Amino acid sequence: xxxxxxxxxxxxxxxxxxxxxxxxxxxxxxxxxxxxxxxxxxxxxxxxxxxxxxxxxxxxxxxxxxxxxxxxxxxxxxxxxxxxxxxxxxxxxxxxxxxxxxxxxxxxxxxxxxxxxxxxxxxxxxxxxxxxxxxxxxxxxxxxxxxxxxxxxxxxxxxxxxxxxxxxxxxxxxxxxxxxxxxxxxxxxxxxxxxxxxxxxxxxxxxxxxxxxxxxxxxxxxxxxxxxxxxxxxxxxxxxxxxxxxxxxxxxxxxxxxxxxxxxxxxxxxxxxxxxxxxxxxxxxxxxxxxxxxxxxxxxxxxxxxxxxxxxxxxxxxxxxxxxxxxxxxxxxxxxxxxxxxxxxxxxxxxxxxxxxxxxxxxxxxxxxxxxx
Amino acid sequence: xxxxxxxxxxxxxxxxxxxxxxxxxxxxxxxxxxxxxxxxxxxxxxxxxxxxxxxxxxxxxxxxxxxxxxxxxxxxxxxxxxxxxxxxxxxxxxxxxxxxxxxxxxxxxxxxxxxxxxxxxxxxxxxxxxxxxxxxxxxxxxxxxxxxxxxxxxxxxxxxxxxxxxxxxxxxxxxxxxxxxxxxxxxxxxxxxxxxxxxxxxxxxxxxxxxxxxxxxxxxxxxxxxxxxxxxxxxxxxxxxxxxxxxxxxxxxxxxxxxxxxxxxxxxxxxxxxxxxxxxxxxxxxxxxxxxxxxxxxxxxxxxxxxxxxxxxxxxxxxxxxxxxxxxxxxxxxxxxxxxxxxxxxxxxxxxxxxxxxxxxxxxxxxxxxxxxxxxxxxxxxxxxxxxxxxxxxxxxxxxxxxxxxxxxxxxxxxxxxxxxxxxxxxxxxxxxxxxxxxxxxxxxxxxxxxxxxxxxxxxxxxxxxxxxxxxxxxxxxxxxxxxxxxxxxxxxxxxxxxxxxxxxxxxxxxxxxxxxxxxxxxxxxxxxxxxxxxxxxxxxxxxxxxxxxxxxxxxxxxxxxxxxxxxxxxxxxxxxxxxx
Numbered sequence: 018x019x020x021x022x023x024x025x026x027x028x029x030x031x032x033x034x035x036x037x038x039x040x041x042x043x044x045x046x047x048x049x050x051x052x053x054x055x056x057x058x059x060x061x062x063x064x065x066x067x068x069x070x071x072x073x074x075x076x077x078x079x080x081x082x083x084x085x086x087x088x089x090x091x092x093x094x095x096x097x098x099x100x101x102x103x104x105x106x107x108x109x110x111x112x113x114x115x116x117x118x119x120x121x122x123x124x125x126x127x128x129x130x131x132x133x134x135x136x137x138x139x140x141x142x143x144x145x146x147x148x149x150x151x152x153x154x155x156x157x158x159x160x161x162x163x164x165x166x167x168x169x170x171x172x173x174x175x176x177x178x179x180x181x182x183x184x185x186x187x188x189x190x191x192x193x194x195x196x197x198x199x200x201x202x203x204x205x206x207x208x209x210x211x212x213x214x215x216x217x218x219x220x221x222x223x224x225x226x227x228x229x230x231x232x233x234x235x236x237x238x239x240x241x242x243x244x245x246x247x248x249x250x251x252x253x254x255x256x257x258x259x260x261x262x263x264x265x266x267x268x269x270x271x272x273x274x275x276x277x278x279x280x281x282x283x284x285x286x287x288x289x290x291x292x293x294x295x296x297x298x299x300x301x302x303x304x305x306x307x308x309x310x311x312x313x314x315x316x317x318x319x320x321x322x323x324x325x326x327x328x329x330x331x332x333x334x335x336x337x338x339x340x341x342x343x344x345x346x347x348x349x350x351x352x353x354x355x356x357x358x359x360x361x362x363x364x365x366x367x368x369x370x371x372x373x374x375x376x377x378x379x380x381x382x383x384x385x386x387x388x389x390x
Numbered sequence: 391x392x393x394x395x396x397x398x399x400x401x402x403x404x405x406x407x408x409x410x411x412x413x414x415x416x417x418x419x420x421x422x423x424x425x426x427x428x429x430x431x432x433x434x435x436x437x438x439x440x441x442x443x444x445x446x447x448x449x450x451x452x453x454x455x456x457x458x459x460x461x462x463x464x465x466x467x468x469x470x471x472x473x474x475x476x477x478x479x480x481x482x483x484x485x486x487x488x489x490x491x492x493x494x495x496x497x498x499x500x501x502x503x504x505x506x507x508x509x510x511x512x513x514x515x516x517x518x519x520x521x522x523x524x525x526x527x528x529x530x531x532x533x534x535x536x537x538x539x540x541x542x543x544x545x546x547x548x549x550x551x552x553x554x555x556x557x558x559x560x561x562x563x564x565x566x567x568x569x570x571x572x573x574x575x576x577x578x579x580x581x582x583x584x585x586x587x588x589x590x591x592x593x594x595x596x597x598x599x600x601x602x603x604x605x606x607x608x609x610x611x612x613x614x615x616x617x618x619x620x621x622x623x624x625x626x627x628x629x630x631x632x633x634x635x636x637x638x639x640x641x642x643x644x645x646x647x648x649x650x651x652x653x654x655x656x657x658x659x660x661x662x663x664x665x666x667x668x669x670x671x672x673x674x675x676x677x678x679x680x681x682x683x684x685x686x687x688x689x690x691x692x693x694x695x696x697x698x699x700x701x702x703x704x705x706x707x708x709x710x711x712x713x714x715x716x717x718x719x720x721x722x723x724x725x726x727x728x729x730x731x732x733x734x735x736x737x738x739x740x741x742x743x744x745x746x747x748x749x750x751x752x753x754x755x756x757x758x759x760x761x762x763x764x765x766x767x768x769x770x771x772x773x774x775x776x777x778x779x780x781x782x783x784x785x786x787x788x789x790x791x792x793x794x795x796x797x798x799x800x801x802x803x804x805x806x807x808x809x810x811x812x813x814x815x816x817x818x819x820x821x822x823x824x825x826x827x828x829x830x831x832x833x834x835x836x837x838x839x840x841x842x843x844x845x846x847x848x849x850x851x852x853x854x855x856x857x858x859x860x861x862x863x864x865x866x867x868x869x870x871x872x873x874x875x876x877x878x879x880x881x882x883x884x885x886x887x888x889x890x891x892x893x894x895x896x897x898x899x900x901x902x903x904x905x906x907x908x909x910x911x912x913x914x915x916x917x918x919x920x921x922x923x924x925x926x927x928x929x930x931x932x933x934x935x936x937x938x939x940x941x942x943x944x945x946x947x948x949x950x951x952x953x954x955x956x957x958x959x960x961x962x963x964x965x966x967x968x969x970x971x
Contacts, residue, residue: 079866079870080869081866081869100874101866101869101870102869102870102871102872102873102874103872106870107870107871108866108867108870110863110866110867111863112861112863114861114863114864114866114867115867116864116867116868116882116886117864117886118882118885118886127868127871127873127881128871128872128873131871131872131873131877132872172867175867175871176870179871179872185870
């Protein structure tokens with residue numbers, strides 16, 4: 018495979034302070050006063066359900082929407098009012114937005130021509146960008162003559178050739194089929210690492226967020242729920258919403274006993290456990306225990322372990338690499354995933370099983386505040 | 391994919407320079423400039439003339455005539471005539487347009503292309519061509535009425551006007567229905583049949599309800615077109631006076647500007663309100679998407695009970711079109727058609743080499759000047775309306791469409807009032823007189839302005855439709871790569887809506903060349919326009935010259951349209967620019 022170079026600019030640092038967008042007066046804010054620092058070279062993903070404000074945030078960073086209030090800074094300079102075409106950023110769109118009347122080469126050269134670079138320099142840079150995307154043979158083609166994955170790479174090349182300080186992605190993989198999506202995930206991440214470009218990536222797909230990001234920003238109804246590394250977002254979610262949105266989750270109602278510095282004693286499934294806790298789960302309000310399906314341990318009842326509750330298998334689904342069970346317990350229903358199951362670990366609907374979990378993997382959270390009204 | 395990420399050895403300075411490009415603050419100033427310019431242009435070519443008409447019509451002298459429309463029996467008659475003519479033409483024209491479209495799309499027969507072309511021919515008709523041909527054929531000394539049937543035909547009045555206006559305007563309805571019928575999803579018919587409906591029941595309960603907005607829209611559009619027409623009532627009206635011809639007489643015969651403005655106002659009210667209803671009410675009810683791709687094939691009708699009446703009506707309409715155009719063509723080559731049928735080239739000589747050539751060159755030149763302006767302006771307005779403006783998009787769209795919605799007579803009188811004198815305020819001339827003989831360029835500027843105002847709406851419409859099909863992300867991608875709004879429009883939007891631009895240009899040229907009603911009020915001895923010259927020839931009874939004018943006008947229109955198509959849609963210009971690798 019050919020070795021190629023893409024020149025890069027100094028990666029930019031983005032700073033969002035109390036950034037707010039209200040589309041029409043009197044309506045709820047689409048983005049409601051968010052604060053976020055994005056460091057140079059960082060890959061940050063905005064993740065959340067549709068309507069959470071992630072795309073609006075991205076479009077404010079790009080300049081397509083003007084913030085209603087708050088500050089947007091790039092390397093310390095206030096850019097709230099800078100027109101989008103004057104921001105040193107490049108965006109990759111969900112629909113790719115390739116210019117259908119221009120060839121692949123001219124699509125990638127478009128921005129360089131606007132900068133009035135000399136023709137030989139444009140050619141050199143476009144060819145380097147196309148080569149690094151393995152697109153050299155397609156330079157003369159029209160966009161509609163390319164596959165979805167190739168179009169995606171043209172869009173990426175067109176953005177990268179601009180040497181942006183910040184690279185923006187708006188759900189760029191959602192139009193690809195599942196296999197290609199996984200492949201492009203890897204390619205984008207590798208390229209971003211190598212080029213060291215500050216990247217803001219918007220998606221509603223938690224797998225994309227988990228596998229690609231340095232940090233994930235989980236958003237909900239216009240506000241940030243949590244900003245953390247993928248591992249912390251998964252293991253130590255800041256709220257029931259985050260726990261529920263990222264990965265699969267069981268929530269168990271528990272009685273909180275003695276509270277330690279960063280753990281708590283709780284009673285659930287017929288015994289007492291010591292589990293790590295969220296700072297706000299301090300025994301004063303109602304709390305709920307997050308147990309991921311893969312942290313649950315099942316065993317046959319006759320070889321009963323000490324103190325484990327007993328449940329009944331309601332359903333079992335065979336996935337090949339794992340089996341998933343739905344268990345009815347005195348503390349509520351539980352989804353359980355057993356990876357690579359042995360014969361001794363398979364149960365049939367109706368079987369009675371003892372239920373336990375890895376206490377160190379569980380996480381005690383304040384219960385979700387009920388919606389007012 | 392192996393990627394090595396050192397900055398390129400060759401051009402580190404340029405990379406650093408680009409990275410350190412200063413962040414220019416401020417909004418997209420080019421956009422502000424474009425919006426301001428377009429708004430100003432629209433105000434001058436459409437807004438100002440209308441405001442001046444209102445001012446004169448609402449002044450005491452004008453208002454007296456406005457109020458007399460219902461009290462004075464003569465004026466009431468004019469009003470009734472106008473509405474009567476409008477309703478009759480709208481209903482018959484829509485019916486004929488529907489039958490032809492239905493025949494074209496749903497009935498099996500040979501010669502579909504011929505029927506289609508014949509149905510479109512009247513669109514490029516100069517005014518008077520059909521009226522003059524009708525008089526020659528069916529008038530007092532008409533070839534058919536007098537020559538063949540031996541009767542004294544009376545073609546003047548409602549009868550003749552109905553014939554000529556129906557033939558002139560049914561193509562609009564035809565095009566409308568053809569598009570709708572072609573895009574009706576056959577699977578809907580199949581679904582109805584599958585649920586147990588008979589063919590007739592399917593037509594009545596599925597097809598027809600879906601076409602109702604189209605039928606209503608067509609009736610309203612034809613109503614506006616026919617009450618706005620001036621040329622035919624002048625030549626063929628006889629005693630049957632309508633508002634447009636009454637306003638014309640007021641200005642040119644009675645030299646009464648207030649009366650002209652008053653009749654204009656009365657004409658403007660139904661025209662504008664029908665247009666509004668058509669645009670904002672009927673238009674929204676439309677459920678047939680003309681861009682939809684049919685998913686199946688239509689069963690063409692072979693049953694004689696439907697096929698024969700459809701073909702007979704279509705055949706009769708087509709034959710009438712052929713007959714009328716043949717008359718125009720033959721009429722140009724004889725001394726007096728039907729009276730002295732001796733072959734002559736004198737008529738063409740008059741137009742091509744004589745007095746007429748002046749008008750021919752002037753008209754074509756001015757139309758060629760107006761066409762690109764109107765086409766581009768239409769596209770820019772479409773782009774602003776669809777993409778850029780938020781709060782004022784509806785207003786700009788509406789003002790742009792006024793050039794089409796307001797009857798030509800009204801626009802012409804408005805121009806005469808607004809632009810015959812320079813605009814002086816505070817002892818300073820802000821705007822020179824652009825209309826009338828004493829104006830700059832012999833009044834040519836006003837004529838170009840009228841051409842632009844009249845022909846930009848169709849480009850605007852097709853531009854808006856075309857832009858609706860293009861994802862806004864394409865614009866944003868261009869912006870994100872550093873293009874200003876103007877650059878994006880020039881390098882991305884315009885190339886993508888090229889077919890709409892072509893349609894806009896084609897229509898602009900055809901409309902400019904054939905428009906009469908506004909021109910007649912602002913044409914000057916220095917700036918002769920073909921359509922008003924034709925009127926003069928018809929008035930003087932020199933039908934031969936009129937026919938020659940009409941034929942040449944048609945040739946010029948078709949020729950320029952052909953060249954436009956070649957220039958804009960030629961493969962070498964349309965394809966992807968390939969570069970050597």
